[in-house]
Amino acid sequence: GESVGLHLPTLSVQEGDNSIINCAYSNSASDYFIWYKQESGKGPQFIIDIRSNMDKRQGQRVTVLLNKTVKHLSLQIAATQPGDSAVYFCAENPYSGAGSYQLTFGKGTKLSVIP
Amino acid sequence: ETGVTQSPTHLIKTRGQQVTLRCSSQSGHNTVSWYQQALGQGPQFIFQYYREEENGRGNFPPRFSGLQFPNYSSELNVNALELDDSALYLCASSARRRSSGESTDTQYFGPGTRLTVL
Numbered sequence: 001g002e003s004v005g006l007h008l009p010t011l012s013v014q015e016g017d018n019s020i021i022n023c024a025y026s027n028s029a030s031d032y033f034i035w036y037k038q039e040s041g042k043g044p045q046f047i048i049d050i051r052s053n054m055d056k057r058q059g060q061r062v063t064v065l066l067n068k069t070v071k072h073l074s075l076q077i078a079a080t081q082p083g084d085s086a087v088y089f090c091a092e093n094p095y096s097g098a099g100s101y102q103l104t105f106g107k108g109t110k111l112s113v114i115p
Numbered sequence: 116e117t118g119v120t121q122s123p124t125h126l127i128k129t130r131g132q133q134v135t136l137r138c139s140s141q142s143g144h145n146t147v148s149w150y151q152q153a154l155g156q157g158p159q160f161i162f163q164y165y166r167e168e169e170n171g172r173g174n175f176p177p178r179f180s181g182l183q184f185p186n187y188s189s190e191l192n193v194n195a196l197e198l199d200d201s202a203l204y205l206c207a208s209s210a211r212r213r214s215s216g217e218s219t220d221t222q223y224f225g226p227g228t229r230l231t232v233l
Contacts, residue, residue: 034221034222042226043117043119043224043227044205045117046221046222046223046224049221089157102160103158103160105157105159106157107156107157108156
């Protein structure tokens with residue numbers, strides 16, 4: 001079964017507001033986490049990643065927070081824009097130190113930005 | 116764009132037929148992973164190839180097989196197609212490194228091949 005899941009399947013936000021997408025994971029051995037954005041008809045696009053030795057990482061308009069105590073991951077998007085409308089997946093990779101292994105994805109959260 | 120390419124973009128087959136999907140990895144990447152994404156679901160790991168050998172496999176039957184070539188490109192073959200094989204098939208490339216330190220495991224996805232089985 002899936003070890004990565006999302007709390008909210010859909011999220012609607014007003015343009016300019018901040019968005020927060022949450023994700024729970026169950027594999028305590030996971031030490032590498034990635035957020036992907038998938039637009040309709042396209043493959044997943046890498047947004048940001050974080051390793052388990054960190055609890056926060058920032059990119060351009062995006063921040064990922066990792067809480068290993070409760071096995072929770074979140075993606076924050078600042079000043080959400082219409083182009084951010086997509087399905088967002090979190091994925092975990094339990095073997096990042098030894099090489100690239102499988103990613104386990106959740107079902108995804110659909111983000112809709114209201115102009 | 117990731118530099119990962121897949122062909123064909125769309126494919127229609129009938130039940131029982133066989134299909135081959137192709138993937139070219141991003142320059143500098145030596146590992147290719149294949150995923151199946153059913154409509155409305157997250158991608159499911161099929162298998163991964165590193166140095167032309169299978170390096171991990173998900174919960175898929177043996178009729179799903181693959182190859183990796185010396186130039187790191189890859190093929191996914193599915194025999195005896197079933198209706199439930201209809202999905203978006205995604206290829207992702209990454210750069211696996213031998214060092215014990217942090218490695219670049221980020222997997223970059225191609226646009227996918229949409230397979231429809233009738």
